[in-house]
Structure formats: structure tokens, C-alpha cells
Amino acid sequence: LLSSGHAQGDFVPNYDESKIPPYALPDPLQRTDGSVIKSTSDWEKRKKEIFEYFQREVYGISPVWDGKMEVREISKNESAIGGTAIRQELKLTLSREGRSLDMFVLLYLPKSAKASPVFLGLNFYGNHTVTDDKDILVTGAWIRNNETYHSENNRASEKGRGLRKDAWPVEEIIGRGYGVATLYYGELDPDFDDGFKNGVHALYPQQRDSSSWGSIAGWAWGLSRMMDYLETHAGVDKKKVAVLGHSRLGKAALWAGALDERFAMVISNNSGCGGAALSRRKFGETVGRINTAFPHWFADRFKSYNDRENELLVDQHQLIALMAPRPVYIASGVEDTWADPKGEFLGGLEASPVYGLFGKEGMPVSEMPAVDQPVMGTIGYHVRSGGHGLTRYDWKQYLEFADKHWGK
Numbered sequence: 001l002l003s004s005g006h007a008q009g010d011f012v013p014n015y016d017e018s019k020i021p022p023y024a025l026p027d028p029l030q031r032t033d034g035s036v037i038k039s040t041s042d043w044e045k046r047k048k049e050i051f052e053y054f055q056r057e058v059y060g061i062s063p064v065w066d067g068k069m070e071v072r073e074i075s076k077n078e079s080a081i082g083g084t085a086i087r088q089e090l091k092l093t094l095s096r097e098g099r100s101l102d103m104f105v106l107l108y109l110p111k112s113a114k115a116s117p118v119f120l121g122l123n124f125y126g127n128h129t130v131t132d133d134k135d136i137l138v139t140g141a142w143i144r145n146n147e148t149y150h151s152e153n154n155r156a157s158e159k160g161r162g163l164r165k166d167a168w169p170v171e172e173i174i175g176r177g178y179g180v181a182t183l184y185y186g187e188l189d190p191d192f193d194d195g196f197k198n199g200v201h202a203l204y205p206q207q208r209d210s211s212s213w214g215s216i217a218g219w220a221w222g223l224s225r226m227m228d229y230l231e232t233h234a235g236v237d238k239k240k241v242a243v244l245g246h247s248r249l250g251k252a253a254l255w256a257g258a259l260d261e262r263f264a265m266v267i268s269n270n271s272g273c274g275g276a277a278l279s280r281r282k283f284g285e286t287v288g289r290i291n292t293a294f295p296h297w298f299a300d301r302f303k304s305y306n307d308r309e310n311e312l313l314v315d316q317h318q319l320i321a322l323m324a325p326r327p328v329y330i331a332s333g334v335e336d337t338w339a340d341p342k343g344e345f346l347g348g349l350e351a352s353p354v355y356g357l358f359g360k361e362g363m364p365v366s367e368m369p370a371v372d373q374p375v376m377g378t379i380g381y382h383v384r385s386g387g388h389g390l391t392r393y394d395w396k397q398y399l400e401f402a403d404k405h406w407g408k
């Protein structure tokens with residue numbers, strides 16, 4: 001579907017557990033000066049150290065938003081989803097120092113409550129692919145050419161309408177009392193290596209350095225701007241917004257959760273390398289591979305860890321730990337070996353001691369559960385049958401998990 005990066009160059013992924021190089025994971029509860037973290041207030045210092053490291057060495061430093069956001073409602077249907085939901089399309093225009101960027105948000109809210117919890121996530125092929133709704137705008141932004149979703153000459157088309165609805169079961173989400181907000185990720189940053197001339201990066205045209213924000217940080221930053229808007233919406237329970245993403249957008253959702261504590265729940269679907277999976281395992285996609293196939297995703301400095309994962313002072317379990325004590329769900333697909341399902345599980349497991357500090361149970365099991373056997377502590381996890389994708393099965397677990405933590 002997407003440019004996968006599997007087959008470029010002479011990289012041969014390792015899929016053999018016995019060939020994983022020996023490694024020692026950095027301890028989330030030990031500071032770089034050797035002192036051990038024993039309280040939640042000490043954790044705040046350690047958390048800052050870890051966060052700043054991820055920012056500088058991995059995803060890049062994103063700017064503090066200092067511009068203006070203008071909101072325009074471009075459509076409203078008071079009787080969507082068989083009369084059970086209100087659907088809105090909003091155009092959010094960000095502007096700063098004479099430059100601007102438009103974001104077209106699609107939002108469904110159940111009519112059953114005054115203010116509802118919301119799942120917020122970026123989509124891959126445009127808002128019009130998410131449901132069959134006839135009047136949802138087709139994005140005018142750059143898009144990857146794709147036969148299945150009918151994008152040609154880097155433009156989306158009417159023919160793609162509704163084709164991703166399996167990944168966005170809006171009716172079921174609404175039926176369970178949740179809202180859903182989405183945006184086409186290419187409106188935030190077109191997913192190709194253009195030297196950061198377009199998308200959100202263009203709002204901050206200053207000199208870049210090796211720690212400047214890459215595309216993943218750009219997508220995450222855009223999720224925060226969507227949150228800025230959701231906070232102003234009376235129909236949204238702003239204390240219950242879950243940020244969710246699949247694959248590269250799962251990496252972005254995790255980074256968004258680390259950057260922005262307004263996200264009360266974080267969901268990573270098949271996020272793999274640079275997401276929930278431990279980099280040191282070098283199973284499937286590796287740091288070197290991802291930085292070569294997608295040179296624009298991370299800070300430039302991250303490339304200095306190509307094939308040198310052991311030199312990183314963090315691994316991805318510490319990214320999960322940054323969410324503590326908020327609920328996090330990590331999902332894998334058993335055939336999605338490129339994303340290293342076991343590495344994704346371990347990312348959650350190894351973050352658990354930090355949840356323990358807060359008196360919470362992180363991952364409720366210490367061994368990877370069997371296929372299609374979800375487990376739900378404050379960290380949730382499943383490995384479902386099948387491969388890479390965001391499915392109804394995945395959503396079913398996310399709804400359960402939200403019910404469990406948000407008392408439905």
C-alpha cells in the first residue's frame with residue numbers, strides 16, 4: 001500500500017529470534033548520573049531527561065506554537081449516521097509571520113451526550129476515504145499515488161470515497177458513545193523528503209540543525225493543534241481525548257502523547273520501529289533501514305545511530321514510559337513481522353516499572369499473550385491474527401480499553 005522500504009538496497013531484515021544481538025536496555029528508573037528513581041517527584045526529573053533526549057536525538061525539536069488559529073465550519077450535518085451523530089467539517093487555518101496552513105478536520109460526535117470522549121487520529125488517504133458520506137471534501141493536498149485509493153498525479157479523487165471505512169468504524173464508535181476526529185496527515189506534512197519546505201515546517205522557516213523536527217514530529221505537532229481546537233468544542237469531553245495512529249502515524253501518536261499531556265490516552269497500532277518496538281532488537285525494520293528509506297521522518301541526528309542502537313541512551317520502552325500514568329494501548333499483528341510484534345510487546349512491558357511508581361499496573365502479563373488474547377492493565381496489548389493494518393478487531397479492543405479506563 002504505502003512505500004514500504006522493505007525492498008530497497010541490500011538490507012536483509014532479521015526474523016530469527018536467535019540472531020538478535022545481545023543488548024542491555026537503559027533503565028527508565030535510573031538517571032544518567034546513576035541515581036535511582038524512587039518517587040513520582042523524582043520521576044519528573046528523569047522524565048524530562050528522557051523526553052529531551054528523544055527530542056534532540058530521535059524525533060527532533062518542534063517549536064512551541066506561537067501563531068494564530070482561525071476556525072471555519074465548512075459543513076455540518078445534524079443528522080449523520082442514521083440520525084445518531086453530528087458531523088462537522090472544520091477548516092483550521094494556522095498562521096504565523098505571514099505564512100499559513102489549512103487543516104481540514106472531520107469530526108463526528110454522538111448525539112447521546114452533551115460532551116463525549118473522542119478518538120483523535122490522522123488518516124492516510126484523505127477524510128473522504130473514511131466514510132461513505134457523500135459531501136465530505138476531497139483533500140486538495142499532495143498525496144501518494146495509489147491505485148487502490150485512486151490517487152493519481154499526487155491528487156486524491158472522488159473514487160476513493162469510503163474505501164478506508166474498515167479502518168474507521170465510525171458507526172460503531174458513535175454507537176458506543178464516543179466521537180471521532182480525523183485529518184489527512186499530508187495536510188500537515190506531505191510524506192516525502194523535500195528538505196522541509198512545505199507543511200508545518202514551512203510555518204517556521206528558520207535555519208535547521210541536526211536536532212530540528214522531522215515529519216513524525218510535524219504530524220504529532222499537528223495533532224496538538226487539533227487538540228487546541230477540540231478543547232474549545234462544547235461537545236468534546238476534553239479530559240477524555242485518546243490520540244491514536246497506525247504504523248507511521250502510530251509513531252506520530254506516541255510522540256504526540258509524549259509531547260502533549262492533554263492526550264489522556266495513547267493508542268499505537270502496529271507502530272513498529274521508531275514507535276513501540278525496541279530498537280536494540282534489530283528485528284525486522286531497523287534504525288538504519290528506516291533512516292535510509294525515510295530520511296525525513298526523524299531528526300538528522302538519529303542517523304548517527306544507524307547500526308549503533310546500543311549507543312542510544314534510550315530505547316522505545318522509555319517513550320511509552322513518558323505516558324505514565326496515562327493509559328496506553330499497543331497493538332501488533334502476528335504477521336506484521338517488519339514491525340516486530342514481540343519488540344512492541346516488550347516496549348510496553350519494559351515501561352511498566354514506571355507505572356508501578358504511580359501505583360498502577362502497566363502491562364498485566366510478563367509473557368507475550370497468545371494471538372487474539374488482549375490484555376488490559378494501564379498498558380493494554382494485543383497481537384491479533386493477520387498482518388499490518390488498522391482493523392475492526394483493533395477498534396473493538398480500543399473501545400473496550402476506553403470503557404475500562406473511562407468508566408463506561
Ligand code: GCU
Nearest residue numbers: 002003004005247248272285
Ligand atoms: C513502512 C515503514 C514503517 C511504517 C510503515 C507504514 O513499512 O518501514 O516504519 O510504519 O511503512 O507507515 O505503514
